[in-house]
Amino acid sequence: MWAALQACFRFPEGKRKEDAKKFAMIILGTAFRNFRHTLYKDYAKKGLSPKIKFGKIPDAMWEDFKLMKETAEAKALSEKMTEKAQKAAENPHHLGAGGYDGKIPHWRREEEERRKAGLPDLFEGIPECGKYWCLARRPRYREGKVVFEKPTTAKIYERLAQIVDAEKQGLFHPDREKDQLTAVIGTVEHSGRVRGVSSSLPWKQAFPNDPGYRKHDRSKKDFEEKMREIAKEEFSQLLASQQGSLVPNTAQANQEVIVAQSGLIAPSSVGSMTHHKYLVDDIQVDTPYMLVVPYGRKLNKFREVATAMAVTGHVFPRPPAPEYAWVQVVKVMDSTCELDIATDDGIEVLGDALNQYVQWHR
Template sequence: MWAALQACFRFQEGKPKEDAKKFAMLTLGTTFRNFRHTLHKDYAKKGLSPKIKFGKIPDAMWEEFKLMKEMAEAKALSEKRTEKAQKAAENPHHLGAGGYDGKIPHWRREEEERRKASGKYWCLARRPRYREGKVVFENPTTAEIYERLAHVVDAEKQGLFHPDREKDQLTTAIGTAEHSGRVRGV
C-alpha cells in the first residue's frame, strides 16, 4: 500500500518521508479495521454475502473472515462468562496460599485470647492491686472469683473444662448465668 501511495503523491525535497509513511500507515490501519467491522456487522452477522457491494472478495477469503469473527465472538463470550463468574464470587476469601488449614490454628489462638480477655477485663474493672507479686482486690468476694477464674483457666488448659456459649470461664467462676430469665423492660 505504501508503494502505491508513493506512486500517487509527490513529496517535497528535504521533507522526511518517514512522517508521511507513519501517518499513511495509521490511516490505512484505521480504515481497514472500520471496513472489517462493517463487513462483520452488515454482512457476516446477518448471513448476507458482501459480493453485491464488494465483488472482489474471494469466497475462500470470505469464509475465513467469517470463521475468524466467529472465533473472536466465542472468545468474547468466554471472557464475558469468566467476568460474570468472577462477579458471582462477591465474597472471596483472603486466606492466602495456606487456605483454611493455615488459618484455623491462628483463629483458635485468637478465640482463646478473646475468651481469656473477658475474665481479664472483668478483673481489671475491679481495680486490682499488685503486692509482693500477687494480685489483691479490696473486696474479698472479687478475690475469690479471681481465684476461681484462675482454676477454670488451668482446667481449660488441661482439657477438663470446655467453655460453651452461655457457660464460659467468667460465668463459671462467678457462678451465675450470664443472662438468667428474660428482660421485662428497658
C-alpha cells in the first residue's frame, strides 16, 4: 500500500521518507478502521449486504468479516470502545475543522473586548490549556457566572478554580503533562496531544522548557506511582479477606502509603526504638508499604523487593531491634533477598517469609 502511495508524490532532497511513511500509515490505519466500522454498523449489524456500494468486497471475505465481528473478543472490544466514546461524549467540544488553532485567536479577541468593557475575567488564574478546553465547550455568561450545557463540564470548571487556589497555597504542583486540567478531569493525557492546545502536538513541543522534567526521573516517578497503585489494590484485597467486616478505613490507609527511600518506617504500635520520631509513628490503621533495599556503587539507589503491611493491632513477641520495624510480608518480588534478622523459625530470605512477620530496616 505504501509502495503505491509514494508513487503519487515527489519528496524533496534530504527529506526522510521514513517520516512520511509513518504519517501516511497512521492516516491509512485511521481510514481503514473507520471503513470497517462503517461496514459493521451500516451493513453487518443490520443484516444487509454491502455489494451495492462496495461491490469489490469478495463474498468469502465478507463472511469472514461478519464471523469475526461475532466473536467474544470482538464484542468485548466493542463494548470497551463504546464506554470510552460515551465518556468522551460527556464533555463534547465544538471546534470545527480548524481545531484549537482556529479558535484561539477568536477567543483572545473576545477576552480583550471583555477587558476593555470592564467586564470581569471569569477564567482569571486558570492556565490557558484549561481555559481553552472550557471555551471549546461553549460556555454561556449569565449574571456574572459561567454556565455550561453539560453538568460534567461545569464540574470540571469549578474544580479548575479550586485547584488554582490549591496551587497558590502550595497544595498542588503541576508536573508537565500532569497539569491542572489533567488533575481535575482524572484521566491521564495521551502522548502526542495536549488537552486544550492540540490533538496532534507532541509533548516535546508543548512543554519545551519544563524545568523539572528529565526523562529518567519521570520514568522512575511513574514506576513508583504504578507500584503504589498496585500495592494499594493488593492490600485492600488482603484486608478484606483477613478481617471481613472489620476492614479498617482503607481510604485513610491508602493516603498513608509511603515508599521510604531508606526502607520501611515503623508504625506507632511497633514504633522506633530510637529517640527520632518518624512521620508515620502516629498511624492508627494497618498501613501498606514497599520494602526496598539499597544498591549501586554508592548504595544511593533503591529497588523494591516486596510489599508488606505494618500491622497496628498485633502483639509481637518482643520489641523490634533499633532502627527496625515489624511487618507482615504480603507479596515478594525478590525471593532471594536476605533478611537482616532471621525469624524465630529460622527464615532467612524473603521467599520463605510470605505472610510471615519479619523485622525490616526502616
